Amino acid sequence: MKDCEEIREWYQEQRQRKEQSRMDYCKRQIEALGYPVTVYPDGKKLTFELNGNTITVFPYKGWCTGKGIKDGRGIQNLLNRLRKERRQRLELENTEFDCGHNVDHNPKEEQI
16 A cells, blocks of 8 residues: 555656646746737736737646637647737738728828
8 A cells, every 4th residue: 555655646646747847837828929818817828918908827727718729739739829819910900001092091280
């Protein structure tokens, strides 16, 4: 029985280390993409806002869920989705609006 207890303790220590490591990695990566992250006090999940919706991530299991993303596993899948979203947002910001009518949609104030 003592061996079982030692194995259980070892497993719990390993899991805690991995949980913390994955949480830190996930938090850093999401914040690097420009999304403020909130870590829950239990240390098992984090949340952030994407297009006005709350996304919940469970880094140890690799599960993410929320309106606006496809629920699923894999932190890399989530990060790829966020990178794609960021690229699209930047492209939209950098694209000038052209309706084809030779109209200046951003008129500058006339100087007197």
